Amino acid sequence: MGGLPDPDRYLDHVLVDAVPGGPGRPGPGPARQWQSWWHAAARGAGEPLRTAAGRGFVLTTAELAALGVTRSAARAAVCRGDWSIPARGTVAPLRVVGSGDVRLDARRRHALHAAALCRGRREHVVAAASSAVLHGLPVLRLPTAPELLAPARLGLGRRAAGHAYGAGLSDAEVTSWFGVPVTTVARTLVDLARHDARGGIMAADSALRERVATVAAIDRALAGALGWPGVRQARAVLGLADPLAESPLESVVRLALCRAGFPSPRLQYVIGGYRVDFCWPEQRLVLEADGRDKYTADALWREKRREHALRSRGWRVERILWEDVLRHWPVTAARLRAALAPR
Structure with a gap:
């Protein structure tokens, strides 16, 4: 890039x-457009897409076999570009490339990769910049590997396919993206702003502008992060957030x-x-x-x-x-x- x-x-x-008020008024913003695309994909006809839509659009090879899809049929769909392989041992039965926008295609592939890793790791939650991608929020740069949160007892750190971080996480700070656990928008903004001021302000402005987060929700997420590394920076950055941007x-x-x-x-x-x-x-x-x-x-x-x-x-x-x-x-x-x- x-x-x-x-x-x-x-x-x-x-x-x-x-x-103002004329024909130049904006339509749905990027976050709304992003989610609309995935919802439209989820309404695709037939199996295995119907099942995959409730599992982060990702199916394991065992799940494909249970649906009656042979390996040769899946391999042919991947070779045609109709399906993709987001992670080892998984298949996404929908086309996520060919939009004409290289960066948009990369974001879609990253979303499926994060969903695939999270599905394969119990108690893991998609977080930080990867969560921003799943929510349709802008990020300064795509992570080189999906970012996840997990309890320390499951093992943290960088692995070949992703990076697991340890941090406190309440049930109220987790939501679902087509069946995959992901941090809420407000918690995502706090995590971004703690470590990346530019990425945090970009995502926060977008979230407020498109009303996928509120100031009150962000304040609650900040209160829950009291004493965490970088929370002072997060408080200052998110305090600047403005939906007019x-x-x-x-x-x-x-x-x-x-x-x-x-x-x-x-x-x-x-x-x-x-x-x-x-x-x-x-x-x-x-x-x-x-x-x-x-x-x-x-x-x-x-x-x-x-x-x-x-x-x-x-x-x-x-x-x-x-x-x-x-x-x-x-x-x-x-x-x-x-x-x-x-x-």
Whole structure:
């Protein structure tokens, strides 16, 4: 993935050149779209998919045999690309590749891999970044191996196919993803934010925006993590979560601005009918977090017109890309401080 974040497909604006209340209003967000795809897959006709849909879309070879599916038939389906092998000794009887989006295909494969490992390990629960994937939340990068939580007595640490961590986990912090135990969204956000501030703020903003988690639920999860390593960072990061952020890039930029001591910007401010990502009204400064979709031919022309309209109203416009915040933040921060300086 070239070192760039996994959510490239999410990072562009939901509302490019949109007038509030107009045709540019967003539909279901990525998390809702993700879950809708799996629910649609679960409604597929016949066996073995009907059985697999209640078991994380993963069946063991013994379960396939019990359903009357021979090994040769399963092997043929895998070779055609209609089925996949998420882990040794398991089969997923549905097509999860060919979407046209390499990162989306990778997320689907990771979801099945995590489900397969969890099914094969009693008392294990899918957690952290792998749980975020199952919930359809953005992650900065896909884990190299599924992340699970388990009681210490079962053995922890990295194995060939996954990584099991030990941590306290109440029944209320576990939910089900098509029959596979997974940490709730709120607990997932706390675990992410404890270890990865950027990943935590991206997922938290998305969860609040799509209403798959509430502030109250996140606060309860934080209270349950009192005294854990990294919980102070998690409390600070999740305290910044804002449903107005419309992309992971906006989330990461806002976190960087806060940590660097910048004055808090206004989010999704409307100027002359145009909605902007960040702005400081007193300084008449707009900051736009730009994803790749803005630089297609039609989108680029719309963005030029939009910027011209903002400048004609006396606003200055600065732009920021993924590279600016992830790789060149000191230079970017100096540029923005100069733009915010009194004139």
